[in-house]
Amino acid sequence: MAVSVSAIYFINDIICVPFGLILNTLLVWLILNRSRKEMEVYSKILLQTCVVDILYIIFTVIVQPIYFVYDDWNLLIPNGPLRIIDHPWNFTLMAANFFVCYFSITSNCVPFIYRYQVICKTNIMSLLNYFILLMLCAVAILVYIGLLTWSTYPHDASQNVNITAIAELIGLSNDLPEFQIGLMMKAESIPWAITCCYVVLVELFTYALMIICGWKIRNYVGDIIKTTRYCRRYIEVNRQLNYILALQTSLPIVELSLSLICMIVSIFFKSCFATRAVTFVFISFRWVPLLNPLITILVVKPYRNFIFRKQNRNIISRTSFTGH
Numbered sequence: 001m002a003v004s005v006s007a008i009y010f011i012n013d014i015i016c017v018p019f020g021l022i023l024n025t026l027l028v029w030l031i032l033n034r035s036r037k038e039m040e041v042y043s044k045i046l047l048q049t050c051v052v053d054i055l056y057i058i059f060t061v062i063v064q065p066i067y068f069v070y071d072d073w074n075l076l077i078p079n080g081p082l083r084i085i086d087h088p089w090n091f092t093l094m095a096a097n098f099f100v101c102y103f104s105i106t107s108n109c110v111p112f113i114y115r116y117q118v119i120c121k122t123n124i125m126s127l128l129n130y131f132i133l134l135m136l137c138a139v140a141i142l143v144y145i146g147l148l149t150w151s152t153y154p155h156d157a158s159q160n161v162n163i164t165a166i167a168e169l170i171g172l173s174n175d176l177p178e179f180q181i182g183l184m185m186k187a188e189s190i191p192w193a194i195t196c197c198y199v200v201l202v203e204l205f206t207y208a209l210m211i212i213c214g215w216k217i218r219n220y221v222g223d224i225i226k227t228t229r230y231c232r233r234y235i236e237v238n239r240q241l242n243y244i245l246a247l248q249t250s251l252p253i254v255e256l257s258l259s260l261i262c263m264i265v266s267i268f269f270k271s272c273f274a275t276r277a278v279t280f281v282f283i284s285f286r287w288v289p290l291l292n293p294l295i296t297i298l299v300v301k302p303y304r305n306f307i308f309r310k311q312n313r314n315i316i317s318r319t320s321f322t323g324h
Contacts, residue, residue: 004171005279006079009066016286020057023293024050030303038237039300041118044130045111045241046296049248052104053289059097060286065182067282070166076152076183077170083180091153094182095145101285102144102199105252106137109206111245112213119238120220137206144199151191152183203252210249218242240299247295251288 031046064080082093110133117123167179185192221238297303 005068005169006066006171008280009064009079009283012283012286013060013064016290017057017061020053020290020293023290023297024054024057027293027296027303030297030300030306034302034306036237036302038234039302041124042111042115042237042241044127045114046244048107048111048134049104049292049296052100052107053292056097056100056104056289059093059100060289063093063097063182065094065097066170066279068166068170068279070169071161072186073161074185074187075161075166075181077166077172078180078182079172087154087180090180090182091149095148098148099141099145103138103141104288106141106202106206107134108245108249108252109209109213110134110137112210112217115241115245116213116217119217140202144195144202147191147195147198148183151189151195152185154181154184207249207253210245214242214245236301240301243299244296247299248292251291254284 028047028050031043031050035043062080062082063078064083066077066079068075068077076094078090078094080093083090085093110130113133114125114130117125161181161184163179163181166181172179217238221235297307
């Protein structure tokens with residue numbers, strides 16, 4: 001018998017949620033206890049990503065959204081422990097999950113601005129100014145949530161959808177009394193098009209800031225290395241941060257590209273295979289909070305050395321004890 005959509009989502013969450021929490025918690029400890037002096041000034045950058053990732057994992061557990069396309073409708077169906085609550089609270093939880101997801105993308109520009117101030121302007125940004133920048137990102141996403149509510153709230157349209165058929169296709173027929181639709185939209189609708197255009201403009205502005213700041217930092221550090229005998233550790237720290245930020249900001253691009261694919265497929269391809277493929281593409285969103293801390297731990301040398309040296313010591317001690 002084929003594995004149901006809900007079962008595949010559940011298996012995926014069983015992997016991503018605990019490992020994501022463990023890696024993010026471990027990374028917070030490493031940042032606070034194993035950061036070199038040169039890295040301490042950037043600790044809030046790394047902690048920001050950890051906190052947002054942990055929030056995203058928490059909302060994923062609470063909501064557990066399943067993406068599904070049925071009869072030209074793009075649906076998000078909650079499968080978390082609070083799925084039994086009625087609208088508007090059910091929709092509010094779904095919107096909060098979207099908020100954290102897109103805030104994690106938009107707020108990526110703040111570390112770039114912070115590094116630009118520290119490196120190019122030799123000015124360490126105050127915690128208040130850092131917080132203000134994060135709040136500006138939050139406001140931009142709150143506007144998106146307002147548009148999302150306008151374009152996807154399941155008003156009377158949900159009455160025209162065969163909920164029983166959807167529940168059976170996903171594998172939630174046993175939960176039919178509790179089954180409800182969290183978000184629903186048609187990809188070709190004007191409200192949804194406006195919502196998508198807004199969030200695309202916000203993300204384009206965000207990535208433009210990151211590219212400009214990253215380019216200026218690269219040129220500034222390159223000029224300093226050529227003209228002065230700069231600290232080797234400082235250069236190494238900047239190289240590691242470049243890798244981390246580049247990789248972590250690339251993951252959301254993959255997310256956004258996959259979202260676009262979902263919309264295009266739902267408009268132009270009506271076959272069962274195409275809609276099922278889109279359903280499983282959405283699963284990849286859950287992997288970002290797991291990959292972010294993994295990237296940081298593997299790239300930052302003190303963190304990587306601490307983990308692998310400790311593991312090597314355990315292997316050596318067990319070998320010595322057994323005599324093999």
